[in-house]
Structures are given as structure tokens and as C-alpha cells.
Amino acid sequence: MADYAPFPLIDLTGSPRERGRTHGKAAADRLRRGAKMYAESLLKSDVDWKELERRAEAMVPGIEQFDPAYVEEMRGIAEGAGEPFAAVMLMNARTEMVAAARRQKAAQQLPDGCTAALALPEASADGVLLHGQNWDWRAECAETGVVLRIRRDDGPDILTFTEAGGLARSGLNSAGIGLTANALECDRDYQRGPGVPLPFIRRKVLEAAYLAQAVQTIVATPKPGSNHMAVSHATADGGGEAFGFECAPDDTFWIAPDHGLYVHANHWIADAARAKVKDTGLAETPDSIYRDKRVRDQLAPKRGKLTLDDLREAFFDGWGAPYSVCRPPRLNTRGVMTATTAMILMRPGEGHLEACPMPALNRNFTTYTLTPDQAAQKQAAE
Numbered sequence: 370m371a372d373y374a375p376f377p378l379i380d381l382t383g384s385p386r387e388r389g390r391t392h393g394k395a396a397a398d399r400l401r402r403g404a405k406m407y408a409e410s411l412l413k414s415d416v417d418w419k420e421l422e423r424r425a426e427a428m429v430p431g432i433e434q435f436d437p438a439y440v441e442e443m444r445g446i447a448e449g450a451g452e453p454f455a456a457v458m459l460m461n462a463r464t465e466m467v468a469a470a471r472r473q474k475a476a477q478q479l480p481d482g483c484t485a486a487l488a489l490p491e492a493s494a495d496g497v498l499l500h501g502q503n504w505d506w507r508a509e510c511a512e513t514g515v516v517l518r519i520r521r522d523d524g525p526d527i528l529t530f531t532e533a534g535g536l537a538r539s540g541l542n543s544a545g546i547g548l549t550a551n552a553l554e555c556d557r558d559y560q561r562g563p564g565v566p567l568p569f570i571r572r573k574v575l576e577a578a579y580l581a582q583a584v585q586t587i588v589a590t591p592k593p594g595s596n597h598m599a600v601s602h603a604t605a606d607g608g609g610e611a612f613g614f615e616c617a618p619d620d621t622f623w624i625a626p627d628h629g630l631y632v633h634a635n636h637w638i639a640d641a642a643r644a645k646v647k648d649t650g651l652a653e654t655p656d657s658i659y660r661d662k663r664v665r666d667q668l669a670p671k672r673g674k675l676t677l678d679d680l681r682e683a684f685f686d687g688w689g690a691p692y693s694v695c696r697p698p699r700l701n702t703r704g705v706m707t708a709t710t711a712m713i714l715m716r717p718g719e720g721h722l723e724a725c726p727m728p729a730l731n732r733n734f735t736t737y738t739l740t741p742d743q744a745a746q747k748q749a750a751e
Contacts, residue, residue: 373511375724375726376516376726379395379515385442385445386444388519389442390446396515397452399514399532400457402533403513403534404456406507406509407460408456408459411459421459431564439536443458460532460533460535465593482506482660483551485550486665486668486684488629489601489610489630496607497718499715500611502599504539508706514531515533518737528541530722531568538571539571542717546574546601550567551598551635553636553648555646579749583600583602592617599613604718604746604750605718615638615639628672633661634657636648638661653702663686663688663694695729708729710727
């Protein structure tokens, strides 16, 4: 087993611009490395830095319409890191930028995989909602990830794992909302308008005080490409609810947990979705069809007794390696080194998040905490 440095924790306070500057200064080296990696990928599709800057600025109006504070925060990140604004936009919209290059140069997107699972209070040993995932992506990102603890004056505080320079990926907030996300692909992707890049939608979900607000954000926000998000809400009375959302650019299909348990990988599973969209991602992530089954088969017999350690054990499953739930580093079909870059485990109602970089090679978890807002959770429960 190798040792990987824990993901650094960065505390953010103040205005969006101030939070951004703190983020950029603290994560400058990681941001620089991540932006260089993605810029080199785009260059292979004839998108040079000048063109990247043009595309980054062209995305600003749409993001400002969604939430102008996000542009302010990104400009602050660029200032704090001493990097161009385009580098920060790239860290937040790399999927959309790569997809645009793909359309112009037949360059294919490199999809990030994930295996996510959650257990409602009725399925856990101590009546606490559990939520987690493996994030499968480029192996280098084990050294570009960060955890942001965001103190807000206008809503719940946030604890989120993301790539340096990103506004959010997976995480929880002080109102008990939890979020994980998985890549999906379909034949409708990137055929319509630009939509809102996914990290901004995830950030907006993590700003929600109520599950209904999170659902509204997911369903109502136009998206350029497909994605799956699992959203949970633990309340102060020990209750909780959760749903999965399979999102096509022009439609959203929701899925309820099965007797308190929910698992999702990188293929469409809702009956309505499978009848309406063509899954174009399985050619890149064929192991998805058994990754979610492997996790579900390990968790289902323990319904009513599940703990965070049970999720951890299921996410460590190595069957079929290197095409496994916990993926060791391997070259994909395009010669890019990919792996399970991070394992994230959460008890959202308690503000508890554990993260492990490169879990196939390293089993050292770091715990990050956020003080729950019991009043907000109690209000949501009423």
C-alpha cells in the first residue's frame, strides 16, 4: 500500500470574491496542475490557450444568469492563485469544453465513472442516513483534489470535495443535504443550447436548505449533457429522504430507494429513461453494469444494520480488477491513466465526511466535519 497525502481542507468565509481568493491562494499548485492537465487534453483537439480563453469568457453570461456570485468566486480564485480566469473556468466546465471540442474534431469525451450508494435511516444500524461514493477519474486528480468548508451568511454552510478551483462536486451541508454525482451519456448530449455546467448545479444543490429546493434546481436547470445525481436529506428528528436523478439535457428521471437502499453507477436504470434515451456510455464504462450490482448485493443483506463501514467495504470491492468497483490505476482505451481517485463517505445529518485518495492503493481516510445546523434540520423535519 502506498501513502497519499490527505486532501487539504480549505476554510472559506466572506464575500464570494473573498472566498475565491482564499481558495485560489491555498490551492494554487493543485489548481495549476489540474488546469495544465485539461488544457493539454484540449490542445490535442486543436483548442489552444487563446481559444480556451475565448470560450471561457463566452460562458460567463450564462453562468451569471444562473448565479452571478459564482463568476465572482471564480474570478477571486484566479486572483488568489495568480492564474488566468480561463484556468478556473476550465476546472469548472472541463466536461462541457471537452464536449465542444469533440463535436468539432471528433474528439471523444473521457467520461468519469463513479459508484454511489446511500442508506436511509430505516436501513442503517443506528437510524442515521448514510451516503457515499467512489469517484473514478484521471489518476492525477488524487493530487489535485481539495475539501472546501464554506461558511455562508445567506444559507447553510457547505463541506464539499472537489478539484482545486472547482466550486463543488460531492458533499453535504449544515442543513443535512448530501450529494454525490455520477457520469451518464446518451444520444441527446450536447445537441441543444449550452446549459449550465454541472459543478454550478451541484453547488446550488449544496446551498439548499430543503430537499425540495435541491430537486427544483436539478429538474429546472438546463444541462448540456447527461448526469446522475443522488441527493439525500437527513433531518434533526432522525428522519431522512433521498432520491436519484438521471438527467438528460431535456428530461429528468427520478428514482426512489428500494426499501431504504439506493445504488447507482454509470448506466441508465430508470425504466422510463431506458425507453426514451440511448445509453452511449457503456462502451466506455462496460463495468458499470456489474459495479452497482456488486455494491447492492453486498449491502442488501444488511438492511437495518448498515454502517458507514459497510459502505466502505462495498466500495473497496475488487472483483474484476482492474475493471472493478475500486479501480486500481490502469490505462483506458485512449491511453489515459484512470483509477478510483477518491472514496467519499458521509453521515450528512452529522456534518461528517471521510475521504481517501486512491483507495485501491491507499486506505488512509481523513475525517472532515461541519457543525450541523440543528434548527434548520428541525425546521425541515416539521
